[in-house]
Amino acid sequence: MGFALKNQVFLLCVMVLLLAVRCYSEDTFTRSRATYYGSPDCYGTPKSKKLTIANQTVRRILANHVIIELIIYMNGTGCGACYQLRCTTPQYCADEGVNIVVTDYGEGDKTDFILSSRAYAKLARPNVVLQLFSYGVVDIEYRRISCKYSGYNLMFKVHESNYPRYLAIVLLYVAGQNDITAVEFWQEDCQQWRAMRRAYGAVWDLASPPSGPIKLRFQVSGSSGIKWFESKNALPSDWKAGAAYDSYIQLT
Known part of the structure; x- marks a missing residue:
């Protein structure tokens, strides 16, 4: 049974880069750096209008936490994987950070992750979002987590x-x-x-x-x-x- 999908969000990986497969544990964080990519709707790249998703709730989750990323791409196999990111500047960074979904390949300033503006903002503690944005690039730690899509096969x-x-x-x-x-x-x-x-x-x-x-x-x-x-x-x-x-x- 098929149905036309509504409510759009970018889920495509658009470039291929051959990289070694890494092993990840939900208990282990890896240190790296992250930056952000601005767009008019704050959801990510301008290509975010090209694909659709079936459910409003899932759309909001993915759109708010979508990323473009580099090292985890794994020749496209890593597209769709979920990660927890948290920045490591205590006065600005929220303890839990943000959960994101790998959506694309991109290059930043020695960064592994390029976040949407919304995802980047969720790294910050309340009331200090602008201060975190002024950094442009922040030190982070990340770990792979399980993707959860309740009710979906x-x-x-x-x-x-x-x-x-x-x-x-x-x-x-x-x-x-x-x-x-x-x-x-x-x-x-x-x-x-x-x-x-x-x-x-x-x-x-x-x-x-x-x-x-x-x-x-x-x-x-x-x-x-x-x-x-x-x-x-x-x-x-x-x-x-x-x-x-x-x-x-x-x-x-």
Whole structure:
């Protein structure tokens, strides 16, 4: 079952940088630096109007804490991962910091994270936000945390740039500390699974998609190792650009 998504937020990773995979623990913080990127709506980059998300509550969470980041990109695999950030200047910084979602690749002044203005503001204690902004770049510590999307399974959205003989999908709601490392479709005439290409970030594409419904499966790397999950819901033959489909796969 598909539905048109409403309420927009940027979830694409748009550049590819080959970097070594790092290991993270929810109990261990890593020291780094962060800055911010301004935009008219304070949600992040001007590209934030290009993708949509299904639920108002989730949209607010992601839009307020969206980031562009550098080191954690991992050739696009890190797109969609969640992190806790807190700055380390006691007189200005809130104890809990801010929870963010990796959305893009960018470069700052020796920084690992470039935050939206809203996310950067949430690093600060009440009433000293302007003082923190005057720093421009702040020392931080960060750790990876589990993404939580209450009531949502892993979903795949048909990208708006699709045309009849080309298919691209965007993966949404990758919960827990999981990364999607491969996507395959079922080639009915060959009776075998065939790989889709990671176009960039969370976008996977396929030239000359097969006719009829398209079965998909996803390779998930997480704390329980590497596993394959087959979607219980095929992409219908009448798929529409901009529509999203529930895989009925629950990642935790």
